[in-house]
Amino acid sequence: MTHLRSHLTAAIAAAGIFAAAPALAQSSSCQDAQKFLSERQGLIQQINKLGGEGNKKKQIDPRAACGIFTKLVANGETGVKWLNANKDWCQVPDQFAQSFTEDHKRAQNMKGQACTAAAKIAEMQKKAQQAQQQGRQGLLGGGGLTGSYTMPKGAL
Template sequence: MSQRRRFTLALTVAAGLGLSAPALADCGSDMQKLAQDRNVELQRVNDFAKAFHGKPLDPEGFCVKSAGLLRAEAALIAYMDKNKDWCSFPDEAINGLKASHAKNAGFSAKACTVAAKMKKMKEQAAQGGGGGPQAQPLPAGPL
């Protein structure tokens, strides 16, 4: 049987079973795109951190920069979970990415919390209110 005919037969069987386009994912190219998106966002975060040359990071800036990384990682994890069996993604790879994502999300949440506190303190100071305790800057370093 020719390659083209086998492919057509596979699509016909898949359609008959009610499998949609996502079930017929092109694992290699999809993963390449998703991983590239994540790597671009990770590079943005790391470049931002390196720009501080070991000094405390700007929490508001980090909060903004890390949002793209978190979205890219979430998309990658969702794809891998959804297509785990079809694409034969090993549990170790998925779990490793989930652990990395949890770490990144935790650090981002801390940055966003500090940024929100700093913003509130600035607003209070502008309105003539007391300064209260100072928010601590984030430690320096890339993710």
């Protein structure tokens, strides 16, 4: 996570490069970098909040992480496509493009891990719910053993 934060800082600095460069030498697509970089910053902040902002003992809910990493990966795909199309025209430093691509690959890996864990949790919950429902029904489909049995009233 801390490595991801350092690259985020570099991304924000690079966004400043895009804003400070002369407008005549750039196309309007150079301004598009700020959109996906600011969105990426917000997604990384959400991931940091899941982890408790430096609290390493807090468990991260894989279901929430899966959703955020899915958005982060989609954002990264947009960023990589933008870099491939506009890197030279917008004068993006090679180091930034390389670190962004590496971060995107790490995000894809983390997404896979989080979503796999989320799927396992969902499967375990489903099995537990099924076991609980089967536990309510006895062997013969009734309410199971209750500890008492009422005798029928009337003549035997």
